[in-house]
Amino acid sequence: MKNKRDFIPVNEPAISVEGKNNVKEALRTGWISSSGEYIKEFEEKFAKYIGVGYAMSTNSGTASLHLATATLGIKDGDEVIVPAFTMGATWLSIIYTGAKPVFVDCERDTYNINPSLIEEKITKKTKAIMVVHIYGHPAEMDAILQIAKKHKLFVIEDAAEAHGAEYKGRKCGSFGDFGCFSFYANKIITTGEGGMAVTNNKAFAQRARKLKSYYFSDEKRFIHEKIGFNYQMTNMQAGLGLGQLKHIRNYIKKKRHMASLYKKYLSDIPGLDLPKTKSACKNVFWMYAVCIREKEFGLKRGQLRDELSLQGVETRDFFYPPTDQPFLKNYLKADDFFPNAHFISRNGLYLPSSLTITDKQILRIANTISNIYNRVGSNRRRK
Numbered sequence: 001m002k003n004k005r006d007f008i009p010v011n012e013p014a015i016s017v018e019g020k021n022n023v024k025e026a027l028r029t030g031w032i033s034s035s036g037e038y039i040k041e042f043e044e045k046f047a048k049y050i051g052v053g054y055a056m057s058t059n060s061g062t063a064s065l066h067l068a069t070a071t072l073g074i075k076d077g078d079e080v081i082v083p084a085f086t087m088g089a090t091w092l093s094i095i096y097t098g099a100k101p102v103f104v105d106c107e108r109d110t111y112n113i114n115p116s117l118i119e120e121k122i123t124k125k126t127k128a129i130m131v132v133h134i135y136g137h138p139a140e141m142d143a144i145l146q147i148a149k150k151h152k153l154f155v156i157e158d159a160a161e162a163h164g165a166e167y168k169g170r171k172c173g174s175f176g177d178f179g180c181f182s183f184y185a186n187k188i189i190t191t192g193e194g195g196m197a198v199t200n201n202k203a204f205a206q207r208a209r210k211l212k213s214y215y216f217s218d219e220k221r222f223i224h225e226k227i228g229f230n231y232q233m234t235n236m237q238a239g240l241g242l243g244q245l246k247h248i249r250n251y252i253k254k255k256r257h258m259a260s261l262y263k264k265y266l267s268d269i270p271g272l273d274l275p276k277t278k279s280a281c282k283n284v285f286w287m288y289a290v291c292i293r294e295k296e297f298g299l300k301r302g303q304l305r306d307e308l309s310l311q312g313v314e315t316r317d318f319f320y321p322p323t324d325q326p327f328l329k330n331y332l333k334a335d336d337f338f339p340n341a342h343f344i345s346r347n348g349l350y351l352p353s354s355l356t357i358t359d360k361q362i363l364r365i366a367n368t369i370s371n372i373y374n375r376v377g378s379n380r381r382r383k
């Protein structure tokens with residue numbers, strides 16, 4: 001790496017001018033907490049964008065997931081089906097209620113929960129299926145909704161990585177009893193930290209709204225009808241979010257363009273599994289997530305990661321499966337193993353996927369990978 005300008009980060013946000021101006025305005029007027037005009041407007045516009053009746057802003061994606069499990073009354077003694085490949089917050093939102101996460105392995109190609117492995121995990125205690133649209137690729141919603149209907153289970157969608165992704169023309173987050181989004185700094189739209197829980201069910205929306213703000217009585221402030229949380233977003237964050245939401249279509253276009261360039265440049269390199277998109281799905285490519293098959297490529301994932309890093313290309317390893325997580329020890333049986341989640345966690349790498357990435361940078365990354373491949377190839381032949 002010659003200088004700092006040659007460094008390509010794995011994922012950095014694009015902050016819109018409108019977002020910056022809204023934050024300034026919130027500060028100027030003193031509407032900086034969870035009351036203020038931007039909150040209502042952000043919730044209404046986000047609900048409309050996803051195509052749902054109700055949206056409740058929160059202070060993180062994790063909080064929006066917990067708000068969903070709590071609103072649905074999931075509790076100690078219950079079980080919730082969840083993918084074995086996701087970010088740990090998905091599992092936490094189940095554990096917070098006292099319920100038990102029951103893990104299902106993912107598909108090798110989309111990294112999403114494998115619907116054909118769900119039914120064997122359902123017991124009398126199962127209350128819900130929590131699906132994740134991992135890296136922006138929609139999960140198989142038809143199959144999942146059918147299983148849920150047959151067994152009378154709730155469905156929660158963790159759409160933290162899938163703003164604007166579509167399954168059969170409908171937006172992710174609009175299928176389940178709840179859809180949950182994150183606005184963390186590297187997500188498709190951001191409020192710094194923040195989240196949103198969406199639903200079409202009015203009673204769920206009302207309960208969630210109370211739960212996220214201390215469960216205050218409507219009649220009397222400082223009377224708490226039940227145990228609630230403080231999961232509220234600030235007006236400053238909502239202002240930033242509104243400014244981001246204005247550009248979401250462009251952001252998604254940008255991610256899809258990035259993916260098409262990577263695909264064009266990387267398709268011919270053996271030993272790289274590029275992300276696949278199933279028909280009927282609109283993939284928003286939150287991250288361009290590839291798997292390295294060592295035998296064909298000639299290097300392990302970690303070796304490629306380190307080589308790229310030396311040349312100024314930052315990448316990141318995939319999430320880890322439950323069997324690697326100390327905090328999940330008590331939720332696993334001794335022989336639990338999730339081969340696909342295990343394989344991709346050992347061999348997966350995100351390539352730089354910022355909204356600010358340029359075509360030239362994508363070409364440079366692809367050429368760097370290609371040169372590394374060619375070099376290790378000749379090493380192999382010399383042996």
Ligand SMILES: *Cc1c(COP(=O)(O)O)cnc(C)c1O
Binds near residue numbers: 061062086132160161
């Ligand atoms: C980011 C993320 C979350 C957590 O969102 P936070 O806003 O960081 O709390 C949950 N699930 C998935 C799949 C995520 O990627």
